[in-house]
Amino acid sequence: MPKGVYNVPFPENEPVLAYGPGSAEKASLKKAIEEARAKQADIPMYIGSEEIRTGKKLPLNPPHDHQHVLGYFHEGDSSHVQQAIDAALGAKEAWAELSWEHRASIFLKAADLIAGPYRARINAATMLGQSKNAFQAEIDSACELIDFLRFNAHYMTEIYQDQPESSPGVWNRLEYRPLEGFVFAITPFNFTAIAGNLPASAALMGNTVVWKPAYTQIYSAQVIMEVFREAGLPDGVINLIYVDGPVAGDVVFNHPDFAGLHFTGSTGVFRHLWKTIGQNIDKYKTYPRIVGETGGKDFIVAHKSANAKEVATAIVRGSFEFQGQKCSAASRVYVPGNLWDDVKKYIQEDLKDIKMGGTEDFSNFVNAVIDEKAFDKIAGYIDYAKNNDMSEIIAGGGCDKSKGYFIEPTVVVTKDPQSKTICEEIFGPVVTVYVYQEERFEETLELVNSTSPYALTGSIISKDRYAIELASKKLVNAAGNFYINDKPTGAVVGQQPFGGGRASGTNDKAGSALNLLRWVSPRTVKETFIPPTDYRYPFLQEG
Numbered sequence: 001m002p003k004g005v006y007n008v009p010f011p012e013n014e015p016v017l018a019y020g021p022g023s024a025e026k027a028s029l030k031k032a033i034e035e036a037r038a039k040q041a042d043i044p045m046y047i048g049s050e051e052i053r054t055g056k057k058l059p060l061n062p063p064h065d066h067q068h069v070l071g072y073f074h075e076g077d078s079s080h081v082q083q084a085i086d087a088a089l090g091a092k093e094a095w096a097e098l099s100w101e102h103r104a105s106i107f108l109k110a111a112d113l114i115a116g117p118y119r120a121r122i123n124a125a126t127m128l129g130q131s132k133n134a135f136q137a138e139i140d141s142a143c144e145l146i147d148f149l150r151f152n153a154h155y156m157t158e159i160y161q162d163q164p165e166s167s168p169g170v171w172n173r174l175e176y177r178p179l180e181g182f183v184f185a186i187t188p189f190n191f192t193a194i195a196g197n198l199p200a201s202a203a204l205m206g207n208t209v210v211w212k213p214a215y216t217q218i219y220s221a222q223v224i225m226e227v228f229r230e231a232g233l234p235d236g237v238i239n240l241i242y243v244d245g246p247v248a249g250d251v252v253f254n255h256p257d258f259a260g261l262h263f264t265g266s267t268g269v270f271r272h273l274w275k276t277i278g279q280n281i282d283k284y285k286t287y288p289r290i291v292g293e294t295g296g297k298d299f300i301v302a303h304k305s306a307n308a309k310e311v312a313t314a315i316v317r318g319s320f321e322f323q324g325q326k327c328s329a330a331s332r333v334y335v336p337g338n339l340w341d342d343v344k345k346y347i348q349e350d351l352k353d354i355k356m357g358g359t360e361d362f363s364n365f366v367n368a369v370i371d372e373k374a375f376d377k378i379a380g381y382i383d384y385a386k387n388n389d390m391s392e393i394i395a396g397g398g399c400d401k402s403k404g405y406f407i408e409p410t411v412v413v414t415k416d417p418q419s420k421t422i423c424e425e426i427f428g429p430v431v432t433v434y435v436y437q438e439e440r441f442e443e444t445l446e447l448v449n450s451t452s453p454y455a456l457t458g459s460i461i462s463k464d465r466y467a468i469e470l471a472s473k474k475l476v477n478a479a480g481n482f483y484i485n486d487k488p489t490g491a492v493v494g495q496q497p498f499g500g501g502r503a504s505g506t507n508d509k510a511g512s513a514l515n516l517l518r519w520v521s522p523r524t525v526k527e528t529f530i531p532p533t534d535y536r537y538p539f540l541q542e543g
């Protein structure tokens with residue numbers, strides 16, 4: 001069969017649709033939402049060639065309307081985890097052998113399906129199941145997922161093209177083999193794109209995968225799986241199971257063929273999984289790859305030279321988009337005294353204007369937090385701030401879970417730079433501000449660097465270039481994604497590779513070649529054209 005050295009289509013970021021009044025995309029999204037609300041989905045697990053319905057059905061509800069039932073998913077148990085591992089191992093050889101261009105084609109087709117016929121459906125599923133407004137759903141479940149799929153196919157070819165030098169008479173080659181075993185992808189509730197990318201990136205590199213999403217993301221996970229199947233993903237390459245985390249972990253982390261963990265979620269869970277893998281290390285055939293992107297306590301530092309309106313806008317968008325449930329969300333802010341009155345005024349004006357409610361009404365900027373457990377935890381932090389002498393709530397503070405899990409965008413101002421709300425990850429629409437004396441900028445940078453164990457995202461807002469350089473240096477390890485004069489959220493695949501250090505993760509940068517490299521185990525091949533036939537060095541010969 002003729003072969004060539006192929007180039008995948010060069011990736012470009014998927015344009016973000018605006019969903020403006022009267023637009024075709026708005027009409028089709030509204031229709032998809034209505035259709036989804038009108039029926040009850042019956043969502044199976046996907047293991048090998050089978051759709052598994054266990055009969056143990058758990059409901060899926062919109063967080064902003066928790067009495068409405070979108071459908072049910074079938075929960076599995078440890079036997080389904082074993083079945084999924086068997087399916088992954090059974091599919092492994094054929095998938096690893098398949099030429100890379102065919103693996104790329106499947107995921108490129110998946111990207112086109114999401115960009116086209118599935119766009120409204122996957123966005124509607126994310127809006128209803130995870131309570132994201134239309135814009136937040138569009139940048140996540142459509143654009144970011146499409147970008148992950150297209151850019152990763154391109155990065156895969158860059159990796160394959162990275163080949164060693166060869167000396168005369170020798171040809172050296174690197175084969176980027178998939179890992180020996182299966183990969184376990186564990187995904188969080190908050191990004192549909194991350195849920196799709198964690199299994200897909202490992203599969204693209206030739207691995208087979210067991211994928212366990214968060215229960216609160218299953219409604220959109222099913223659409224992802226439908227897309228992968230329609231794109232031609234062979235049975236068993238990605239096996240989607242709905243099993244309680246510890247139950248799944250107990251089977252996976254005791255399996256000799258466990259070869260890699262691709263995790264995104266909280267720091268506590270990741271540390272627990274890492275320890276378990278460490279304790280079981282003697283059981284595995286290979287050293288498992290461990291990739292985990294985890295929690296954050298992301299900061300904005302404003303310098304005295306900053307524009308107060310720009311600072312306020314960065315706080316409002318960075319802290320409250322998707323209810324602050326982005327790992328990148330700004331949740332601690334350091335504002336100089338000379339700017340505070342203006343920044344406070346602008347934030348209060350914006351928050352008076354912002355509407356909160358269900359995602360079906362496109363004029364709502366803020367929607368509900370994901371579930372009752374998250375609601376109670378976030379409300380607990382707000383209660384703490386209300387009862388703490390050193391803290392004052394200057395906006396928001398209201399919580400109501402009667403119809404949906406609604407928490408007002410809340411701004412806490414604290415006089416204690418080590419207060420609970422400025423140190424701990426809250427993962428909700430609560431931001432804490434510390435007002436510092438403007439001449440103490442350098443000391444404040446030390447404070448920013450040392451206050452939190454996390455190091456995911458952060459930003460400096462300043463018109464003074466010396467201050468920007470100082471912050472960039474002092475905060476060099478305080479964030480894996482550092483922003484200058486911008487909010488710390490909204491990284492774009494191919495533009496700002498995403499991930500953090502310290503307690504925020506292994507910083508393998510999702511949506512980049514650095515991440516894909518974790519899913520291969522290279523083999524070096526040296527071929528000698530004319531092998532020697534004499535063992536002796538020249539100097540051993542007489543004369």
Ligand SMILES: NC(=O)c1ccc[n+]([C@@H]2O[C@H](COP(=O)([O-])OP(=O)(O)OC[C@H]3O[C@@H](n4cnc5c(N)ncnc54)[C@H](O)[C@@H]3O)[C@@H](O)[C@H]2O)c1
Pocket residue numbers: 186187188189190191194212213214215244245246247248249264265266267269270272273293294295296326327328425427456498499500504505
């Ligand atoms: N750094 C990043 O790129 C990034 C991106 C998104 C989210 N996050 C983080 O994710 C968290 C929010 O997501 P979440 O609430 O879904 O996180 P989570 O840690 O509660 O859950 C993540 C996943 O782990 C599973 N899980 C929980 N306990 C488990 C166990 N013992 N064994 C196996 N699996 C287990 C869950 O079921 C879910 O699928 C936040 O901390 C946020 O900062 C980080």
Ligand SMILES: N[C@@H](CCC=O)C(=O)O
Pocket residue numbers: 190191325326327328488489490491492498
């Ligand atoms: N990549 C996203 C955050 C993903 C975490 O939840 C951002 O940059 O805002």
